[in-house]
Amino acid sequence: MKITGKRLRPLFGAIAIVGAASVVLAGCSSSSSTSPTKSAAAGDKTAIISTNGSEPQNPLIPSNTTETGGGKIVTSIFEGLVSYDAKGGTVNEVAKSIKSTDQQNWDITLNSGWKFTDGTAVTAESFTKAWNWAAQFSNAQSGGYFYSNFKGFSATKDSDLDLTVVSPTEFKVALSAPQADFPLSLGYSAFYPLPDSFYKDTKAFGEDPIGNGPYKLANATAWTHNTGINLVTNSDYQGKRKPVNGGLNIKFYTTTEAAYADVQSGNLDILDAVPAADFANYKSDFPNTNANQAAAIFQSMTIPGYLAHFKEDKEGKLRRQAISLAINRAQVTKVIFQGTRTPAKDFTSPTIDGYSANVKGSDVLDYNKKEAKKLWAEADAISPYTGTFTISYNADGDHKTWVDAVANSISNTLGIKAQGKSYPIFSALLADESAHKMTGAFRSGWQADYPSLYDFLAPLYGTGQGSNYGQYSSKEFDDYMTEGSAKSTVAEANKVYQKAQALLFKDLPAIPLWYSNVTGVWSTKVNNVQFGWDSVPLYYEVSKN
Numbered sequence: 001m002k003i004t005g006k007r008l009r010p011l012f013g014a015i016a017i018v019g020a021a022s023v024v025l026a027g028c029s030s031s032s033s034t035s036p037t038k039s040a041a042a043g044d045k046t047a048i049i050s051t052n053g054s055e056p057q058n059p060l061i062p063s064n065t066t067e068t069g070g071g072k073i074v075t076s077i078f079e080g081l082v083s084y085d086a087k088g089g090t091v092n093e094v095a096k097s098i099k100s101t102d103q104q105n106w107d108i109t110l111n112s113g114w115k116f117t118d119g120t121a122v123t124a125e126s127f128t129k130a131w132n133w134a135a136q137f138s139n140a141q142s143g144g145y146f147y148s149n150f151k152g153f154s155a156t157k158d159s160d161l162d163l164t165v166v167s168p169t170e171f172k173v174a175l176s177a178p179q180a181d182f183p184l185s186l187g188y189s190a191f192y193p194l195p196d197s198f199y200k201d202t203k204a205f206g207e208d209p210i211g212n213g214p215y216k217l218a219n220a221t222a223w224t225h226n227t228g229i230n231l232v233t234n235s236d237y238q239g240k241r242k243p244v245n246g247g248l249n250i251k252f253y254t255t256t257e258a259a260y261a262d263v264q265s266g267n268l269d270i271l272d273a274v275p276a277a278d279f280a281n282y283k284s285d286f287p288n289t290n291a292n293q294a295a296a297i298f299q300s301m302t303i304p305g306y307l308a309h310f311k312e313d314k315e316g317k318l319r320r321q322a323i324s325l326a327i328n329r330a331q332v333t334k335v336i337f338q339g340t341r342t343p344a345k346d347f348t349s350p351t352i353d354g355y356s357a358n359v360k361g362s363d364v365l366d367y368n369k370k371e372a373k374k375l376w377a378e379a380d381a382i383s384p385y386t387g388t389f390t391i392s393y394n395a396d397g398d399h400k401t402w403v404d405a406v407a408n409s410i411s412n413t414l415g416i417k418a419q420g421k422s423y424p425i426f427s428a429l430l431a432d433e434s435a436h437k438m439t440g441a442f443r444s445g446w447q448a449d450y451p452s453l454y455d456f457l458a459p460l461y462g463t464g465q466g467s468n469y470g471q472y473s474s475k476e477f478d479d480y481m482t483e484g485s486a487k488s489t490v491a492e493a494n495k496v497y498q499k500a501q502a503l504l505f506k507d508l509p510a511i512p513l514w515y516s517n518v519t520g521v522w523s524t525k526v527n528n529v530q531f532g533w534d535s536v537p538l539y540y541e542v543s544k545n
Helices: 068-077 124-135 202-207 256-264 314-325 329-335 369-382 400-414 426-434 453-461 475-485 490-507
Strands: 048-053 082-084 090-092 095-099 105-110 163-167 170-174 215-217 228-233 247-252 290-302 341-343 388-394 417-423 441-447 510-522
Touching (some): 048 068, 068 215, 090 095, 314 400, 314 490, 314 510, 369 400, 388 400, 400 417, 417 426, 441 453, 441 510, 453 490
Parallel strands (some): 048 247
Antiparallel strands (some): 082 090, 095 105, 215 228, 228 247, 341 510
């Protein structure tokens, strides 16, 4: 998931089949002093929990919700085949089992008894019909690319996926190539089921969606655009995320500063994004009700391969390495971010199974002034560099301060002129990235759609992938992605993905900077506040006095 200038969604036990996921937490700590083990049942089960959010980009159709504002809502009102626990482990929900002998052909069996909130049953067809609709070229769903590995998928014309309904509780999926982490991906919103009523009027459905999740819209007009949305618990919910409260009031904010003030004044229960201006004081403002913990968010700086002096040749690689070595990540994360960021050690996240801080070549992320100057001089010997090295960013996010700090670090180390280049809004920056019109480096990042190393690598660096804005292209990298997917287990796949990362450290299509922590605060009125691997609170666990 692309990281916007606004608050992130995020982007999401061992599954009962393959790909059991354990989680490595490293490099960060939680300062929450409210134990998640405290009895949630002690609270008022009818109490409404208020929390921050932002206006969804699109109507609330799961396959067209790939940003943080809508994602927070959609994941509350729908349930998929699996869900993710606090540490990113997968938990079977509608799925009873997901089996394969070759990682390419999958047999999915459903638990019976699940219903949508309009009373209709959740069946195998609820999934196959929804998946086919989401993948159709003419429906132009932002999450449609998640079906690109399904047999029958076409990115240029309408076509049917190779899905076979065996019975109301069983269906089969045929992929074009093996995919070891396929079960891991099935908790993502693009794979949610839809009721038949969706197809009668998709536009109306997007305003008043009918799901099968732990919450549902309070009424037909529960979504007040640009203001907020009211959700209440779904009494027919059959899954593991059973709420201990009465519902959610998600208030839309345009600034996190306003939301922070509302928590301080008692007008908001939970905020999952402390504004940068309060990094130094949020722990003293909320001494017993704050969190600072790792999340699946990776931040980087991309230098497009189409720029002069930075192409995928010897000169370009020397300059990328020199710039990476010239950035003092430890100092920036300590001074600018007050310890709410962790210097990067790879291209993924420490919350993801398979993460390693010791990938071959990762020492290029260490601050090394002498080596940086040496490599830059070697590049100049090939082709002298003149001009200003710029780092583009969107001004509607908290980026200027760190961009200036990084530019200063590069400038002071290499003796070149480096500075930030501001775009007014994220969409303007993204438009130039998409059109390959960038004239320098630009801020970049990724928030996981599902807890897998593959999700951090393939969409960003695979040849021709939609989020590969630097236009990196390497057959060796692409082959590693294919080889990893074909492995029989996620653990075996991760070994291959680490080889791919070692290659990235040589080529540096993007320069890893740091991992973002989730920093949250909450009112003393609520208990059992726990943030998930994806930085979103586990709302269903929260009770209120």
